[in-house]
Structure formats: structure tokens, C-alpha cells
Amino acid sequence: MNVLHLAIIAVISYLLGSFPTSIIVGKLFFATDIRKKGSGNAGGANTFRVFGWKAGLLVIAFDIGKAVVATLLVSTLPPFAGMHGTLLGVDGTRLVAGCAAVVGHIWTVFAGFRGGKGVAAAAGMVLALYPLALLIVVLIFLVLIILTGFVSVGSITAAICFPFIVLALPALGAGTFSPVLFWSSVPLALLIVFTHRKNLVRLLHGNENRFENLMVLRRLRNPSSRSPKPDEPENH
Numbered sequence: 001m002n003v004l005h006l007a008i009i010a011v012i013s014y015l016l017g018s019f020p021t022s023i024i025v026g027k028l029f030f031a032t033d034i035r036k037k038g039s040g041n042a043g044g045a046n047t048f049r050v051f052g053w054k055a056g057l058l059v060i061a062f063d064i065g066k067a068v069v070a071t072l073l074v075s076t077l078p079p080f081a082g083m084h085g086t087l088l089g090v091d092g093t094r095l096v097a098g099c100a101a102v103v104g105h106i107w108t109v110f111a112g113f114r115g116g117k118g119v120a121a122a123a124g125m126v127l128a129l130y131p132l133a134l135l136i137v138v139l140i141f142l143v144l145i146i147l148t149g150f151v152s153v154g155s156i157t158a159a160i161c162f163p164f165i166v167l168a169l170p171a172l173g174a175g176t177f178s179p180v181l182f183w184s185s186v187p188l189a190l191l192i193v194f195t196h197r198k199n200l201v202r203l204l205h206g207n208e209n210r211f212e213n214l215m216v217l218r219r220l221r222n223p224s225s226r227s228p229k230p231d232e233p234e235n236h
Contacts, residue, residue, distance in 0.1 A: 017104025067124025
């Protein structure tokens, strides 16, 4: 595979990742631009808060799916099939496609380069490349949301943990170590942290909003805990 072929794969994957799922769902089913509600972020978390869990899950599932398709299928389409071994190898080619989809999700060409924060798309890429690592990352993400109510805390912490998980699992006998996957996991984690930089500032100042209805343990201890109002701003 030459550089031109790799560039074509990256462009196709970027365009696939750029599909603005939350914006389309908002306009199609709710006649609303998600970018004008809640945090203004065109991602699954804001969709969940503004339009409800059904719409949120639909957006998250689709955003994960488009990254899976980019990672596993785009590089195998003609004329790219069978060319993996000539430049980056199978893992490297898939990573290029997956990362391009994540970049497209964050900076979508179809919506003024204002998309989501890359978490769902990154999860889709990891699902395609290393499902066990994704399982552990998702568990970390969910535990932190349940404990804190902050989606941003779950996202940032899971992203930071991801390279260490990729490094640790082969050492524990769970899979084969891939240097390409490990070294690409580091900038991917940093990218997720970067897209949450405003959330970090709000966390430091103590004014980051919570998904209090997701704090299961708190709700069990205190059933009268307040649930957030539908029009309450969401900063994730």
C-alpha cells in the first residue's frame, strides 16, 4: 500500500466519522439543533441529557458503529484489499482508519468542524482492535460515573488508563503486545483529554454539572435525591 492509498483510506474514514449523528437525530426527531441546547456539544452525552436516554443511546451506538466500520472495513475495500503489508501492516492501516474516524467525529466537516468529544468513536475503534481493553475501559468509565455523576471524569480517567491497559494485558497473558497499538493509544488518550479541557477547568472550579440520575449508589442511599431538570444545562 503506498502513501496515496493510505491517504484515501484516511479521507474516507474521516468522512465516515464526520457523519453528524446527534445533529441529524435532533433535527429529524426533535426539530432541534443539539448545538443550541445543553452544552452545545454534538455528542452522545449531550443528546442523552437534552433528548433523553433513547436518543442518547441511538447516537452513541451509531457513533461507535461508524468507527468500527472505518477501522475494520474501509481498508479492506477494493483496491485496498491485500495491500496492508506494504507500508504499515494490518494494525497500522486499521489504526489510521480508526483515528481518522475519531478526528472526523470531533471535527466534522459537515457541521462547521464542531462535533462530539471523540469518546464514542474512540470506543468503536478500540472495540474493533482490542475488545478486552475496551471492556476494562468501559468498566472504569461506568464505575466513575456511578460514583461521581461526572461523565467527563469517567471519560478522562478511562482515556488516561487506556495506554496502561494496552501495556498490561499482554503482560498478564491476555493477547499479544502490539507496539503500534500501544504507541497510538498515547496520543489518542491525550486527544480525549484535550477535547475535555473545558470540563477540566469546570471540575477544578467546582462548577461542572453532574448526571445525578446516574449516581446509582447515591440514589439508593437517598431515594429523594433530586434528578436534573430537562432544561438544566449540561457541560459535558
